[in-house]
Amino acid sequence: MSHTSGAAGAPAPAPLRVRQAQKEQTRRALLDAGLRLLDRQSLSSLGLREVTREVGVAPAAFYRHFPDLAALGVALVGEALGSLHTVVRDALAGGAAGADAAELIDRTVAITVAYADEHRAHIRFIARERYGGVRPVREAIAAELARFTEEVATGLAAQPASAGWSPAELRVLAGLYVDHMVQTAAAVMEAPQDDPAARDTIVETARMRMRIISLGRAHWLDGR
Amino acid sequence: MSHTSGAAGAPAPAPLRVRQAQKEQTRRALLDAGLRLLDRQSLSSLGLREVTREVGVAPAAFYRHFPDLAALGVALVGEALGSLHTVVRDALAGGAAGADAAELIDRTVAITVAYADEHRAHIRFIARERYGGVRPVREAIAAELARFTEEVATGLAAQPASAGWSPAELRVLAGLYVDHMVQTAAAVMEAPQDDPAARDTIVETARMRMRIISLGRAHWLDGR
DNA sequence: TCAGTCAGTGAACAAGTGTTATCTGAGTTC
DNA sequence: GAACTCAGATAACACTTGTTCACTGACTGA
Numbered sequence: 001m002s003h004t005s006g007a008a009g010a011p012a013p014a015p016l017r018v019r020q021a022q023k024e025q026t027r028r029a030l031l032d033a034g035l036r037l038l039d040r041q042s043l044s045s046l047g048l049r050e051v052t053r054e055v056g057v058a059p060a061a062f063y064r065h066f067p068d069l070a071a072l073g074v075a076l077v078g079e080a081l082g083s084l085h086t087v088v089r090d091a092l093a094g095g096a097a098g099a100d101a102a103e104l105i106d107r108t109v110a111i112t113v114a115y116a117d118e119h120r121a122h123i124r125f126i127a128r129e130r131y132g133g134v135r136p137v138r139e140a141i142a143a144e145l146a147r148f149t150e151e152v153a154t155g156l157a158a159q160p161a162s163a164g165w166s167p168a169e170l171r172v173l174a175g176l177y178v179d180h181m182v183q184t185a186a187a188v189m190e191a192p193q194d195d196p197a198a199r200d201t202i203v204e205t206a207r208m209r210m211r212i213i214s215l216g217r218a219h220w221l222d223g224r
Numbered sequence: 225m226s227h228t229s230g231a232a233g234a235p236a237p238a239p240l241r242v243r244q245a246q247k248e249q250t251r252r253a254l255l256d257a258g259l260r261l262l263d264r265q266s267l268s269s270l271g272l273r274e275v276t277r278e279v280g281v282a283p284a285a286f287y288r289h290f291p292d293l294a295a296l297g298v299a300l301v302g303e304a305l306g307s308l309h310t311v312v313r314d315a316l317a318g319g320a321a322g323a324d325a326a327e328l329i330d331r332t333v334a335i336t337v338a339y340a341d342e343h344r345a346h347i348r349f350i351a352r353e354r355y356g357g358v359r360p361v362r363e364a365i366a367a368e369l370a371r372f373t374e375e376v377a378t379g380l381a382a383q384p385a386s387a388g389w390s391p392a393e394l395r396v397l398a399g400l401y402v403d404h405m406v407q408t409a410a411a412v413m414e415a416p417q418d419d420p421a422a423r424d425t426i427v428e429t430a431r432m433r434m435r436i437i438s439l440g441r442a443h444w445l446d447g448r
Numbered sequence: 449t450c451a452g453t454c455a456g457t458g459a460a461c462a463a464g465t466g467t468t469a470t471c472t473g474a475g476t477t478c
Numbered sequence: 479g480a481a482c483t484c485a486g487a488t489a490a491c492a493c494t495t496g497t498t499c500a501c502t503g504a505c506t507g508a
Contacts, residue, residue: 018506019453019505022504023455026455026456041357042266042268042269047494047496048495048496050494057456057457058456058458064455128357131354131413132266133264133266133269133352169432172433176436183407190366209396209400212400212440212444213436215439215443215446216441216443220439222439241475242474243483246485271464281486283466283467284467284469284488288484288485288486
């Protein structure tokens with residue numbers, strides 16, 4: 001490798017772009033503070049000053065990172081739903097392994113609930129803003145969810161159970177699964193965190209709903 | 225009948241309780257104005273002064289009718305979901321008549337979409353606040369939706385197709401139908417009002433989803 | 449080493465907010 | 479017709495809000 005400065009090359013204490021790193025750091029702080037505050041209120045009622053106060057930074061500093069609170073919201077949508085793509089790959093990957101249908105459904109529900117638990121704030125944010133009062137955020141969520149549905153659709157297409165299904169039909173099915181997932185995650189948020197009984201009811205309900213849907217899928221081609 | 229005053233009894237120009245009627249009138253105006261403003265924003269960002277200004281009344285007058293904006297929201301939930309009960313009765317009544325399954329599904333979807341169109345503001349409000357930032361409103365919606373699910377469940381129980389289903393299972397199925405209805409109505413809101421193609425896609429998607437669910441229902445008892 | 453960049457500061461701005469106390473006058477009741 | 483009630487008006491309160499501006503000073507690159 002070529003060296004850019006005369007310093008000792010091995011440990012590389014990364015003196016490069018300290019400025020940029022610091023900026024990124026307060027940007028993160030703004031996003032985190034925003035997400036934290038959004039646990040109890042919705043984006044349209046969140047104040048710019050509220051966020052900067054939480055971070056401990058001057059109000060004007062906000063504009064160095066986002067033009068708007070809406071822009072911050074859109075950024076949050078990105079990280080909330082971006083990390084979800086790996087999850088869906090996990091869930092769909094289970095289909096390739098030789099597990100039976102019931103087991104697969106339980107696994108998918110378990111993955112969904114676990115994810116919802118690990119990302120409470122993100123999920124709550126998505127559920128709240130999906131039909132919320134801020135247009136650009138709503139659109140960002142819709143777009144991300146659409147990409148997501150497409151991904152599930154192509155995943156389903158690879159399964160033997162999808163023989164004879166048109167791409168359009170598979171997309172509808174995928175959308176049904178995705179909406180069901182979002183609904184389940186939102187339900188988990190709504191239940192008190194320390195009430196295992198309520199949680200079990202949610203999980204059991206989610207399983208049965210998914211079984212019904214999968215049963216319908218299995219018999220879709222019965223009448224030609 | 226007995227007369228309470230000596231005036232001519234027949235036409236009864238209703239001089240009684242003028243005060244109360246006037247109060248009710250501005251209460252209605254507040255609710256209407258609130259709903260109108262909530263088409264473009266969510267409850268948590270709505271201002272008390274904003275509402276009274278829209279009505280043309282002093283800010284302080286608001287407190288004669290509601291302690292809170294949250295209380296106004298709860299009242300709106302009541303009227304938004306109250307009128308829906310008659311709709312579900314309509315849809316379920318179709319089951320009693322001798323229509324075949326496919327026709328029944330189309331009818332139900334049509335009813336749902338028509339209702340959503342006629343009550344745009346109400347539906348938008350419910351979708352927005354279901355997981356919105358105002359706790360009491362969220363709870364009111366959840367409670368109303370639960371009552372609603374119960375009603376659907378007892379309606380389904382009366383159908384021959386429900387033989388062998390436990391009440392708990394019927395409740396899950398009813399919940400699935402209800403959530404699907406809400407989802408469909410919300411999707412109708414999201415589509416541009418003057419784009420028939422987008423609307424058709426939504427209707428067609430809703431139908432197929434419902435067919436899948438109903439198919440799953442029909443085969444639920446296949447494996448005992 | 450030195451000039452330039454730019455993330456964050458501090459102060460001021462014009463508006464907006466929810467809430468309160470006091471007053472007014474039409475509607476009610478006897 | 480006089481006494482009372484109470485929906486709504488008026489005005490003031492103490493804040494909070496988003497946005498702007500000129501500024502400071504650590505980091506950057508030559």
